[in-house]
Amino acid sequence: MHIVIMGCGRVGASLAAALEDLGHSVAVVDRDPAAFRRLGSGFAGRTVTGPGFDRATLLAAGVAEAGAFAAVSSGDNSNIIAARVAREIFGVENVAARVYDIRRAEIYERLGIPTVATVRWTTDQMLRRLVPSGAEPLWRHPGGSLELAELPVADSWFGRRVSEFQERTGVRVAFLTRLGEPMLPHSRTVLQDGDLVHVLMHYDRVAEVEAAALRGPKEDAR
Secondary structure, eight states: OEEEEEOOSHHHHHHHHHHHHTTOEEEEEESOGGGGGGGOTTOOSEEEESOTTOHHHHHHTTGGGOSEEEEOSSOHHHHHHHHHIIIIITOOSEEEEEESOHHHHHHHHHTTOOEEEHHHHHHHHHHHHHOOSSOEEEEEOTTSSEEEEEEOOOGGGTTSBHHHHHHHHTOEEEEEEETTEEEOOOTTOBOOTTOEEEEEEEGGGHHHHHHHHHHOHHHHTO
C-alpha cells in the first residue's frame, strides 16, 4: 500500500521507517527540506517539499493512489485540514491526525477524522505508572461512553476462566498481557498469576467493575 505522511519530525520519520519495514511505499511531505535528513540514507520513499494540505503537494506525493494518510506535523490546524483534504477530496480511506488539543481531538473524532491526542495519551500512560491502583484508560471513546482499561484483579481470579470473569464483572476482556506478550483470550482461557487484564467497559460502570474485580469470584458469588 502507498502511504503519505505529512510532517517529518521525529514521529513522521519513525513512522516512515516502520511502514517501509512492513513493505509499504511511503511519501513524506514537509515544508522544510532539511527535515528529510531525519529519514536517513536508507529511506527509499519519496520526499515532497510543501504544505501538506496543498492539493498540488499532495498529488506530487501520490495521494491519488494512497491507501492511507497520516498528518503528524507540529500544528493541530494543519494536521486536521490536511486529513480532511486527504479524505474528503482525494477519498483516502485510512486517515489519522495527531492533535495536541484534547477538546479538538474529541470534536474531530465525532466528525469522522480519527485523531491521536498526544497530550491525553501521554497523561494516561504516566498515570498508569505513577498511580497503578485502579483502572486507568488506555483508550476512551470520544463520546465518553466506552473505555479500554487495564484492570487490577484479585489474586483469587487466577485459575478461573475468562468467561466467568466476564460474567461476574460485566466486562469484555479485550486481551491479556502474559509474560510480556499480548494474547487474545477465548471463553475457556484461564487467568494466570501475573496476567495483566485489559477490558472494555462502559465508563459509567468503572467503579462498579473495579469493585467486582477486586472482590474476587468467591466473595462476588455470595
